[in-house]
Amino acid sequence: MSNQDETPEKAPKPAPENPLRKKLPEEVPAEAPEASRTEASETPKTEASEEPETEPEQAGPTLSGRQRLVNGLWPPRLSRAQFIVALLLFGLGFGLAVQVASNSDGDGALRGARQEDLVRILDELDDRTQRLEEEKRGLEDQRTELENSSDQAEEARKQTVEKEKQLGILAGTVAAQGPGITLTIDDTKGAVEADMLLDAIQELRAAGAEAIQVNGVRVVASTYLTDANGGGVSVDGNKISPPYRFKVIGRPQDLEPALNIPGGVVQTLEKEQATVTVERSDKIVVDALRPAKQPDYARSSSS
Amino acid sequence: MIAVLGLVVGVLAGLLVRPEVPAVVEPYLPIAVVAALDAVFGGLRAMLDGIFDDKVFVVSFLSNVVVAALIVFLGDKLGVGAQLSTGVVVVLGIRIFSNAAAIRRHVFRA
Numbered sequence: 255m256s257n258q259d260e261t262p263e264k265a266p267k268p269a270p271e272n273p274l275r276k277k278l279p280e281e282v283p284a285e286a287p288e289a290s291r292t293e294a295s296e297t298p299k300t301e302a303s304e305e306p307e308t309e310p311e312q313a314g315p316t317l318s319g320r321q322r323l324v325n326g327l328w329p330p331r332l333s334r335a336q337f338i339v340a341l342l343l344f345g346l347g348f349g350l351a352v353q354v355a356s357n358s359d360g361d362g363a364l365r366g367a368r369q370e371d372l373v374r375i376l377d378e379l380d381d382r383t384q385r386l387e388e389e390k391r392g393l394e395d396q397r398t399e400l401e402n403s404s405d406q407a408e409e410a411r412k413q414t415v416e417k418e419k420q421l422g423i424l425a426g427t428v429a430a431q432g433p434g435i436t437l438t439i440d441d442t443k444g445a446v447e448a449d450m451l452l453d454a455i456q457e458l459r460a461a462g463a464e465a466i467q468v469n470g471v472r473v474v475a476s477t478y479l480t481d482a483n484g485g486g487v488s489v490d491g492n493k494i495s496p497p498y499r500f501k502v503i504g505r506p507q508d509l510e511p512a513l514n515i516p517g518g519v520v521q522t523l524e525k526e527q528a529t530v531t532v533e534r535s536d537k538i539v540v541d542a543l544r545p546a547k548q549p550d551y552a553r554s555s556s557s
Numbered sequence: 558m559i560a561v562l563g564l565v566v567g568v569l570a571g572l573l574v575r576p577e578v579p580a581v582v583e584p585y586l587p588i589a590v591v592a593a594l595d596a597v598f599g600g601l602r603a604m605l606d607g608i609f610d611d612k613v614f615v616v617s618f619l620s621n622v623v624v625a626a627l628i629v630f631l632g633d634k635l636g637v638g639a640q641l642s643t644g645v646v647v648v649l650g651i652r653i654f655s656n657a658a659a660i661r662r663h664v665f666r667a
Contacts, residue, residue, distance in 0.1 A: 320664055339600070339611060342614075343563040343597065346567060346594065348570055349590045350568060351571025
């Protein structure tokens with residue numbers, strides 16, 4: 255920078271005596287001293303070239319810097335020197351472009367940033383990370399909570415379904431299957447009456463029967479039996495006629511002896527001339543259903 | 558003219574090929590480029606002064622590059638690489654500025 259200001263003052267003064275001597279050592283780059291030796295013959299020209307700077311009106315036949323530049327550029331000369339220089343400049347241009355390209359891609363924005371900026375950016379990123387971490391933690395808690403509650407709801411639902419099935423079996427709204435017995439009462443004389451069948455049902459219940467159907471009618475807690483007009487029995491208003499076939503789910507080893515005890519159901523019925531057969535079975539299907547009935551007034555007091 | 562063409566072709570080739578800079582050369586490339594720039598400005602100024610010599614230019618170009626790279630290398634080994642390369646860039650920058658001033662006076666006469 256200082257050169258820029260100094261030279262215009264210095265140059266005019268030494269110009270009369272010998273501008274080259276004064277100028278070369280301090281301003282011209284490394285090659286200059288050598289150049290002055292190799293191109294000694296051109297010294298007058300150089301001297302002349304300095305002249306236009308100070309006195310532009312004195313433009314003689316000698317070449318100015320500008321003219322030399324134009325001459326050097328056009329017309330192109332195919333000399334060895336030009337090729338070598340071109341080669342070097344090619345290398346320079348290549349290196350320049352490569353360096354610029356490698357510097358500008360990727361994190362080029364941060365590469366040129368100052369230290370304070372980088373620290374600030376880092377702080378901001380840290381803050382942001384912390385905030386996001388907190389948010390993430392909150393959301394994870396929420397998710398866990400929801401998962402737990404949905405797990406609980408699922409569990410409750412399962413239990414409810416299970417209970418509904420159990421209660422459905424008792425209430426006769428769902429079909430049931432399992433081990434049990436088949437009790438067949440063949441009454442050819444019409445001597446069997448409703449109270450005898452009720453005794454049989456009570457006996458079966460007492461022996462642990464869980465689901466009972468008789469001739470396609472499900473027997474539940476509210477089942478009632480009456481003698482039908484003209485023979486036969488009416489169960490829950492459905493008239494059934496002999497033979498009465500009971501399908502009973504329960505423990506066969508309990509049910510059969512309960513019917514066969516002395517003075518029990520079987521003996522009483524046989525006294526009335528009815529034929530009673532009891533068969534154990536591993537698979538009894540009770541598939542007669544009763545419609546579920548919503549109570550009109552009673553409401554569950556729980557919940 | 559051919560020299561200018563060489564420069565242009567070099568820049569284009571560098572932009573188009575985009576080679577990966579080898580890790581060994583990476584620290585020296587920027588300094589080498591600045592040093593070469595200094596040599597080029599010196600050569601341009603010598604040409605405007607009418608004392609341009611291709612042999613001198615070649616030698617100064619290559620020696621500039623090599624010396625600059627050497628200084629950075631040495632600085633790295635001594636543990637003052639960053640400061641030393643800054644110093645090299647400053648010195649070369651001053652030289653480039655003074656050469657540019659001389660060129661400017663030649664070309665614009667101001």
